[in-house]
Amino acid sequence: MGTHVIKMPDIGEGIAEVELSQWHVQVGDLVVEDQVLADVMTDKAMVDIPSPVHGKVIALGGVPGEVMAVGSVLISIEVEGAGNVREGAEAPVPAPKAAPAVVAEKPPAAPEAPSKPAAKPAPTAPVAARPAPVARAADERPLASPAVRKRAWDAGIELRFVHGSGPAGRILHDDLDAYLAQADQPAPAVASYAKRTDEQQIPVIGLRRKIAQRMQDAKRRAAHFSYVEEVDVTALEELRVHLNHKYGDSRGKLTLLPFLVRAMVVALRDFPQINVRYDDDAQVITRHGAVHVGVAAQTDGGLMVPVVRHAESLNLWGTSNEINRLAQAARSGKASREEMSGSTITLTSLGALGGIVSTPVLNLPEVAIVGVNRIVERPMVIKGQIVIRKMMNLSSSFDHRVVDGMDAAQFIQAIRGLLEQPASLFVE
Missing domain, CATH: 2.40.50.100 (RNA polymerase II/Efflux pump adaptor protein, barrel-sandwich hybrid domain)
Incomplete structure (x- = not known):
């Protein structure tokens, strides 16, 4: 050995x-x-x-x-064999260190089971024999195969609540079956006013540490200012619904994000000074012709920003497919370094949780980030008549060291005009 x-x-x-x-x-x-x-x-x-x-x-x-x-x-x-340590030389084996109780965030590439498949429990096995669901920390990802993760995602199951009966606590398909069966049973009564004294210390490591460092660095170095504008997206939503009805089965369903990316691409033609990266150490602004849009995606580990490269060359469905692909890669931990870097401007959205107003933090070294709030129906006065319209706010932030307030306002107004008259998104 x-x-x-x-x-x-x-x-x-x-x-x-x-x-x-x-x-x-x-x-x-x-x-x-x-x-x-x-x-x-x-x-x-x-x-x-x-x-x-x-x-x-x-x-x-x-x-x-x-x-x-x-x-x-x-x-x-x-x-087996000699290994890569010279015979007679002292192997540089590190001193054993305490390993964490949770071993894995992503599944190993090794097969989930030996080549000979293990016999599955009989369908009549009592669910009560299974251990009760567990509650792990919010940033903890248990061990599970890609197939199990996909099935859990499709079923809307958070794996951190599922007991793993496999080696090292690995979650198996049978564990998902047991969890789904338990979900149909009434939950035990909980004392609503029970006094609690428990506390938990969670180390800030990995992705969460990097997010904290980058956000702190961005707020310390950049001169943030935010600009909020409301947009009437009634016509845009009608167009989106029409396109999904006509082409959804063949080309895929469109969300609002591809339209927003398209509006940013078109607006940046008139505001190239916003599609830049600012190296404040070298005091150099690099203006980009290509529009590489970072699209913020929430993952179990925290916020990540995969990049839709050359968004200026993509149509709505091409943009939609790329956003979906990158978001899935980020959530599964499979996004490459190239897919996570090089953006020239960022789009962030909390979807239905988007609130009314937000103040997004810049993704340095970019100088602009466009934030999207949720769509709400509100009574609006149009030509003296009160009508119900679908309204949405754009809450965006800029680096005042590089972007003047006038330019930022005009840029957002340009995006607003494109979204309110969606046909103009496709006029060359």
Whole structure:
């Protein structure tokens, strides 16, 4: 037997250190080639670290939240043969460190079960024999295969409430069956006024730490100002419903977001000074011809901003498909560094929870972010008559170091005009 030592790889882009975000294995686990061992967080994205060998984990080189230098020992695996440590040399095995109780955020690439399928329990197995549903921390993602995650997503099940009966607490399809069966039973009575003294400490690590750092850095460095304008989207909604009725089955359903991206693309033709990235260290503004729109997406780990590249070259359905693809990649933790960086302007929306007004934080080094609030029906006065219209606010923020108030207001007014007269979105 030998020892194979895996060191923290060079992620590229001049990165000298990364944060260890999550272990997918523990000491004593058997791993196979290409199985994901750990997640590490760079300044831009989460990166999977796979195993290049089969073997047994004998030591872990860090704990989640620890910042590790590129080239430091990440993990040591006992393997058949000589391994990659010279005979006679002392293996650089790290001292064992306490691993977290939760082992995985994303499923390992290894198969969920051995090649010989395990027998499924008989359909008549009593549900009562199953452990009760569990409640994990909001930022905790239990171990489950992609197929299980997709089924849970389709069924509207939050996996953090599902007990996992597989190895290391892995959630299996049978666990989803049990959870669904329990959902049909009446919930036990809860003492509404029971006194509670429990508390929980949650370390700020991984994606949540990066979000906190970026938001704090953005508020400290940029001179934010916000501008809010209401938009009558009655005609736009009528067009969207018409297009979905006519082309929804063949091209896919359209949400409001592709229309907003299109409006931003068209408006930026007249306001190129807003489609820029500002390097305040070098005091250089880079004006971009391409419109790379970051579309904020909420994930279990926090807010991520995948990028729709060259939005100026996409039609409504092309934009919609790309937004959906990127959002799914971000939520499943599979978005690449290229898909998570390089945006020139950001669009953020909370959908039905969008409220009336918001003050979005800039996604540096961009100088503008367009926020979308929810659509509400309100009585409006048009030509002396009170009519019911569908109204929506745009709450946007700008970097006052680069964008003048007049330019910001005119830019949002241009977007408003395009949305209120949606045919103008497609006039060249």
